Amino acid sequence: MTISIEKHPCFNDASRHTFGRIHLPVAPKCNIQCNYCNRKFDCLNENRPGVTSKVLSPHQALHYLDKAIELSPNISVVGIAGPGDPFANPEETMETLRLVREKYPDMLLCVATNGLNVMPYIEELAQLQVSHVTLTINAVDPEIGSEIYAWVRHRKKMYRDTNAAKILLESQLAALKKLKEIGVTAKVNAIVIPGVNDKHVAEVAKTVAELGADIFNCLPYYNTPETVFENIAEPHPEMVASIQRETEKFLPQMKHCARCRADAIGIIGQENSDEIMKELQEASKMPRKPAEDRPxxxxxxxxxxxxxxxxxxxxxxxxxxxxxxxxxxxxxxxxxxxxxxxxxxxxxxxxxxxxxxxxxxxxxxxxxxxxxxxxxxxxxxxxxxxxxxxxxxxxxxxxxxxxxxxxxxxxxxxxxxxxxxxxx
Ligand code: SF4
Ligand code: SF4
Structure with a gap:
């Protein structure tokens, strides 16, 4: 098996015009509530809001991947990034990764998560040679985190306020540490929210750099209606640029993230073609296990x-x-x-x-x-x-x-x- 990590278009700027990625939308649920998130839309932590995706079963996703590769042979990475959190849907996420790894031994595999529940799956992620994991960490101070997260649901228990932020942060940092121990490339996203964490993002970068994170991605917060943060304005590009100058003292920066849809496919920045959207539509209508006849x-x-x-x-x-x-x-x-x-x-x-x-x-x-x-x-x-x-x-x-x-x-x-x- 030859997995070439330099072919990841998100982690390697040099390959983003040559190689494409595909997001398989198999994870609809989430286990936390960010105050900038409205669940009518895709998760903001990796994806653009306002684009509601189809959700596929693992077998439907594999079928869709087959079709997508026929249409877009430059795909080098299969990622799972929502529309919810991959590890709020661990069975679907892990089954999808297993199916893809079995059929495409050379494919780069990638997941993007809020980090709350990834820990129990890290060993298997390593066995499946998932080479890239993105964690979204918006605060390393639970007081600031408590302004960002309304609640966290972990191991069947609900947490709120600083308790919620603390549980989430502990899980995220432990996951990052473990990912680096086993040699997975780790990107950390931080959503820049003016007046909430903009002065704190550098501290996030410093903390995750100490734990071995490989790359940092400052994502400007999107204003989304019907959220706790709906009255907070989006950050000015200069604010984001200045935070990037601060954070690059600690880590290399990803500056070309296109906030792709949870079902994005192809070269970063290019729109999904009608043809591929038709395939996604078709896959979602198939039996959830297409090989079986279940009418x-x-x-x-x-x-x-x-x-x-x-x-x-x-x-x-x-x-x-x-x-x-x-x-x-x-x-x-x-x-x-x-x-x-x-x-x-x-x-x-x-x-x-x-x-x-x-x-x-x-x-x-x-x-x-x-x-x-x-x-x-x-x-x-x-x-x-x-x-x-x-x-x-x-x-x-x-x-x-x-x-x-x-x-x-x-x-x-x-x-x-x-x-x-x-x-x-
Ligand atoms: S992690 Fe946050 S932004 Fe993503 S779906 Fe869950 S609540 Fe929404
Ligand atoms: S959202 Fe950013 S990191 Fe994820 S696939 Fe798109 S460009 Fe890559």
Whole structure:
């Protein structure tokens, strides 16, 4: 295997006009809430706001990659940068990386993350020869961090204020240290937010340089409506340039970052072609595991209209298909659920009942049944809303973040399960 790290167009200025990158949008959820982020848009930490991407399953992403390489053979890097955080969606992220590495042994692999939950996956990232990781670190002082992050959800616990910023910072610095110990090239992004961290970014650069970061990227904050920071103006280019002069005392600077979309492809700075966007669209409509023939979607519901029943309470599953001519879903049948009370066997039986379904829509599900069903190739989505809207979403690959169920922990409407994304 020959992986040439100098071919990374983001890390190596000299190769950015020759080699292209592709972002595979497989990570919709996020595990933190930045005050500049509105989840109607892609994550700001790596991507341009205002561009909502399709979300692909790992197998759909591999199919899309095959097509993209046919159209754009200069692709040297496959990256995962959202639209949420790759490690708020670790199963999807790691499976995608495994699939790509198996099929493309020479490809550079790259991930961009907020750093909160990357640590448990670093060993495997190294085994998969993921050579480049981007961490977005906006503050190394929890007091300043507490102004930037509304909350952090880590290991099923919610943190706010300085506790949130502290947990995030500790995770980020520990991850950076570990990445450097195992020889991964590490870029650190810092979003420059006037009046919040602009005077602190140099301190971030100094801290991460001491831990071995390779390159630093000062990204000007984007003003985004309906966010805590919506009244903060974007930094003047001179402010960013002056911060770059400060931070380059500690680290080489990336100055050509184009804030690409979470589904960007090709040479940095070039727009995605219509042809490639069509391929992305097509991939998102495929079964989530394209090799399998799974024509149906199952749902749990009390009255047959809304997704409003926990999996454990369901006595029947409603099975839907899509009418290819009208592109409308229709109810195929109702299937009885296996009886309750037989432990994991019950969920294996559910998997058998739904073996021709690509997804199961529920209003609630425990970790254990979810794992059994996912292992049996059934995607389990916890949603609130009208069944037909979600079924159309599954078959068309449409973004369904407006239906993703907000857990009780995040009932404040700031849940990070949407289209934004933890990023990079
Ligand atoms: S967002 Fe920046 S670092 Fe990421 S692919 Fe685009 S140019 Fe490279
Ligand atoms: S998606 Fe998550 S990490 Fe990215 S900007 Fe939004 S809240 Fe921050």
């Amino acid at each position: 149906y979607v199952a749902a749990t519901s009390m009255e047959g209209v809304l997704i409003n029943q926990h999996l454990g309470e369901a006595e029947r599953f409603l099975i839907y298909a899509l009418d290819k001519e009208t592109e409308r879903p229709f109810l195929v049948e109702s299937r009885p659920a296996p009886p309750a009370g037989s432990g994991t066997m019950r969920w294996e039986s559910v998997a058998a009942v739904l073996s021709d379904c690509r997804a199961l829509l529920v209003n609630g599900v425990g970790e254990s049944p979810k794992k059994v069903l996912v292992n049996n190739g059934i995607d389990v989505l916890t949603l609130d809303g009208v069944i037909e809207d979600a079924v159309i979403g599954i078959f068309s690959g449409r973004d369904m973040s407006n239906l993703i169920r907000i857990s009780k922990m995040h009932a404040c409407k700031t849940s990070c399960s949407g289209t934004g994304g933890g990023c990079g």
